[in-house]
Amino acid sequence: DAKTTQPPSMDCAEGRAANLPCNHSTISGNEYVYWYRQIHSQGPQYIIHGLKNNETNEMASLIITEDRKSSTLILPHATLRDTAVYYCIVREDSSASKIIFGSGTRLSIRP
Amino acid sequence: NAGVMQNPRHLVRRRGQEARLRCSPMKGHSHVYWYRQLPEEGLKFMVYLQKENIIDESGMPKERFSAEFPKEGPSILRIQQVVRGDSAAYFCASSPPGRVGQPQHFGDGTRLSIL
Numbered sequence: 001d002a003k004t005t006q007p008p009s010m011d012c013a014e015g016r017a018a019n020l021p022c023n024h025s026t027i028s029g030n031e032y033v034y035w036y037r038q039i040h041s042q043g044p045q046y047i048i049h050g051l052k053n054n055e056t057n058e059m060a061s062l063i064i065t066e067d068r069k070s071s072t073l074i075l076p077h078a079t080l081r082d083t084a085v086y087y088c089i090v091r092e093d094s095s096a097s098k099i100i101f102g103s104g105t106r107l108s109i110r111p
Numbered sequence: 112n113a114g115v116m117q118n119p120r121h122l123v124r125r126r127g128q129e130a131r132l133r134c135s136p137m138k139g140h141s142h143v144y145w146y147r148q149l150p151e152e153g154l155k156f157m158v159y160l161q162k163e164n165i166i167d168e169s170g171m172p173k174e175r176f177s178a179e180f181p182k183e184g185p186s187i188l189r190i191q192q193v194v195r196g197d198s199a200a201y202f203c204a205s206s207p208p209g210r211v212g213q214p215q216h217f218g219d220g221t222r223l224s225i226l
Contacts, residue, residue, distance in 0.1 A: 034214060043115075043202050043217035044154065098144060098156040098167060099204075099215060 003027065004088045004102050011108040018075040020105050022088030025069045031092050033064060035073045037084040038104075044087065047073065078109045114138075115218035116185075117203050123224045130190040130197070132221045136205030143186040144204040144215060145178060154202065160186060161208075190223075198225045 005023040012018040024033065034049040048055055048062045050071075055062045061074040075082055085104040091097055114137040124130050136143050145157040147170075159167040160180040171178065175193075180186040190197055200222050204215035 036217075038154075043219045044204075046214040046216060049214060098159055098170070099146075099154075100156065101146075101154040103153055 003031075003090045003100070006086070006088050006102065006105045008103060009106040009108070011110055012075075012078045014079060014109050014111050015077055018078040018082065018107060018109070020073040020075075020086050020088075020107065021070065022072070023070045024088070024090045027068050027090050028092075031090045033062065033068075033071050034089040034091055034099075035060070035062065036087045036089065036099075037082075038087070039081075039084040044101075047086075078107075080109050080111065083107060083109050115203060115205050115216055117201075117218035117221050119221060120219065121222045121224070123226060124193050125226045126194055127192050130193050130223055132188040132190075132201050132203075132223070133185040134188070134203030134205075134218060135185040136203075137216055139207055140205035140216075141208045142206045142215075143180050144206075145186075145188050146202045146204065146217075148200045148202065148220075150199070157188075193223075193225050195225050198223055 032049050032051050035047040036044040038044045048057055048060050050062045050064055064071045085106050087101050087104040089099055116135040118133050141162050143160045146154045147157055148154045156170040158171045158178045163182055175191045177189045200220045202217050202220040204217045206213050206215045
């Protein structure tokens with residue numbers, strides 16, 4: 001079973017920031033938080049990951065709470081192309097481990 | 112998803128035939144993973160391979176399914192005697208060796224349809 005809990009769906013106005021929450025209360029010390037998204041008919045796309053500190057890249061920002069039990073993915077200026085299912089995943093500290101996908105959050109961007 | 116190449120993108124087979132799905136990982140990646148996504152469902156892990164070795168096949172059905180990643184060439188997911196329930200999107204992912212906290216990168220999948 002997935003170790004994360006996400007709302008099944010959200011919507012956001014185009015141009016606004018999209019904030020996607022994720023709960024991972026049972027995360028252990030060596031587990032990273034990863035975010036992927038899947039746009040219809042495509043393979044999952046890696047967005048960002050982090051361990052303890054907040055992270056930012058060209059796609060998004062990841063805010064992890066101090067106790068690491070929850071996190072938020074922020075898309076700063078959502079566009080229609082950001083419509084996708086977003087998956088929050090916790091995964092142990094190794095490149096050699098499978099990903100257990102949950103149900104994700106279906107994000108809809110409205111014009 | 113440039114980098115991980117899967118082919119064919121679409122594959123149609125009749126019940127009882129064999130399906131072969133190919134995956135070429137990103138350059139420098141020696142870890143390959145296969146996932147299956149049934150219609151309207153989430154992705155499920157099937158198998159994890161390194162060159163010439165199966166590391167974790169806990170998600171593979173016991174019958175008819177096999178996977179390999181030879182020393183040379185792509186990884187192959189093989190489904191023998193396909194049935195209607197095998198219709199799904201099959202995704203391959205790869206990651207580099209020996210580095211912690213590295214993401215898997217996915218291909219765009221093979222859509223398998225069984226007639």
